[in-house]
Amino acid sequence: MNYDDAKIKFVSTWGSLGSLWGINKAMAQIQALLFISTKPLSMEDIMEDLKISRGNTSMNLRQLMDWGIVTKEIIPGERKEYFTTEKDVQELARTIAKERSRREIQPVIKVLKEVSSIKDDGTEKTKELIKQTKALHDLTETADDMINKLVSQKQNWITKSLLKLIK
Amino acid sequence: MNYDDAKIKFVSTWGSLGSLWGINKAMAQIQALLFISTKPLSMEDIMEDLKISRGNTSMNLRQLMDWGIVTKEIIPGERKEYFTTEKDVQELARTIAKERSRREIQPVIKVLKEVSSIKDDGTEKTKELIKQTKALHDLTETADDMINKLVSQKQNWITKSLLKLIK
DNA sequence: TTAAACTTTCAAAAATTATTGAAAGTTTAT
DNA sequence: ATAAACTTTCAATAATTTTTGAAAGTTTAA
Structure with missing residues (x-):
């Protein structure tokens, strides 16, 4: 080629x-x-x-x-x-992750928090809605946090050692 | 509400x-x-x-x-x-990450590898293309790896301790 | 101040993607 | 074998997103 x-x-x-x-x-x-x-x-x-x-x-x-x-x-x-x-891929990834988080993930986290905080009226369906949206809220927040933190490490060594840790 | x-x-x-x-x-x-x-x-x-x-x-x-x-x-x-x-969010995330990787990320990694492997003809533009696509290839592969590994930990404790590590 | 060189805006058109609904297909019960 | 109950398919249509291009806007030089 x-x-x-x-x-x-x-x-x-x-x-x-x-x-x-x-x-x-x-x-x-x-x-x-x-x-x-x-x-x-x-x-x-x-x-x-x-x-x-x-x-x-x-x-x-x-x-x-x-x-x-x-x-x-x-x-x-x-x-x-x-x-x-931006020519540095790490920096590029950092910027993109930050922006996507701000534009898309944060608003969803907000809605999930809202929805999972409705009053428990004791019915099964309400309990399920609360339980499931809460789980989604926690997952989304954790994932968002992780991506932002990982990606903002300017030095690559941390990423590399993390990768080894979880292999 | x-x-x-x-x-x-x-x-x-x-x-x-x-x-x-x-x-x-x-x-x-x-x-x-x-x-x-x-x-x-x-x-x-x-x-x-x-x-x-x-x-x-x-x-x-x-x-x-x-x-x-x-x-x-x-x-x-x-x-x-x-x-x-699937009702378990961790499992859901795992499945989604795996599928997206297979459907979208893998094909891109393949192209990046191909493109970054062209013969270096000594011109500046070729050198730049090779350098930049190689950097992108490495980043994409590492990120893909990381997401898959993190997300496939069924136990949540590893995720949590990793988060603490990089805070 | 004018005009040339350039960029932005935005309504209309084109391209793409999602949705409908009815005909064709499948399965099950009798 | 038939018919009822249900699902799938797919060509046509609708909705959404992207792109165009020309008019309006801006900046600079003289």
């Missing part, structure tokens, strides 16, 4: 993985493109490479900046804006 | 969380309904409760069974089929 094929394969695979971390295809592809680029890219560059419209590029770049994954790079003397993505 | 409101809130929240674990709304809602039900439910019951069509119910129940989360329950003397879901 040559460079161009590998690049296309990587960008499209990473794009389709977007759903896994809750973003759309174009957004994931733009990030992928920046991730393997040796230099900042302009909107032109991205549109051309991914064959997507200017509007689409603009909107998705904005979202990526909202996520804190992509930053605008001002190149002195240049009129155009250039973009780069 | 009374039982009915709590139930509706839980089912719809869990449904919208479907995207987080990669399944559609109806599928997640059916699972939610079964999760808090004190007894197995028939297709009729589910259709009526969620106000969805017979076809939709049938297809999504099938998918839930494919995931290994829902099982058919035969009730002696009854003609209808009844359904239940």
Whole structure:
């Protein structure tokens, strides 16, 4: 496989993985493109490479900046804006995990807490609802905590030794 | 909040969380309904409760069974089929993590391995592609491993002590 | 202040994904 | 073998999400 094929394969695979971390295809592809680029890219560059419209590029770049994954790079003397993505995978993972937690997991935890706190009226179905949503609440909270803590270890050694521990 | 409101809130929240674990709304809602039900439910019951069509119910129940989360329950003397879901959250999480890994993460790991193994032709861009996809490959593999291992601990104490370790 | 270079916005169109419902299929009882 | 009770399938439709492209907006240079 040559460079161009590998690049296309990587960008499209990473794009389709977007759903896994809750973003759309174009957004994931733009990030992928920046991730393997040796230099900042302009909107032109991205549109051309991914064959997507200017509007689409603009909107998705904005979202990526909202996520804190992509930053605008001002190149002195240049009129155009250039973009780069976080190049360190650990840091990237940390940012994504944090954002997903904030955007999606926290609100669910809140609802689960609410629902599992309703008054026990003594009926079997109420008892079951409370019991099951409480269990889900605990699990979700623990998992969220763990992901955030693991992923925020900047040094990799802790992760590695943890992995050994649980093997 | 009374039982009915709590139930509706839980089912719809869990449904919208479907995207987080990669399944559609109806599928997640059916699972939610079964999760808090004190007894197995028939297709009729589910259709009526969620106000969805017979076809939709049938297809999504099938998918839930494919995931290994829902099982058919035969009730002696009854003609209808009844359904239940895994009631233990730890086991549920284990099953979901395993399936997602198999369906989505493994194929990506495979592509990352492929792409990061292309021949280094000495150019800067090729070096960058190889370096970055390799880093992503390692991260993805480690994360996948970790999630699977953590989640497959049936006893909760390990999880708890791990959490303490990394706090 | 003007105009060129560039970016953002957003209504409309296209693409994708989910849902319906009725016909076809299956199982069970008699 | 028949019919009733039930489930599955799938083409058509509906809902949702993504993308486009052109007009409006912004910034910079002269």
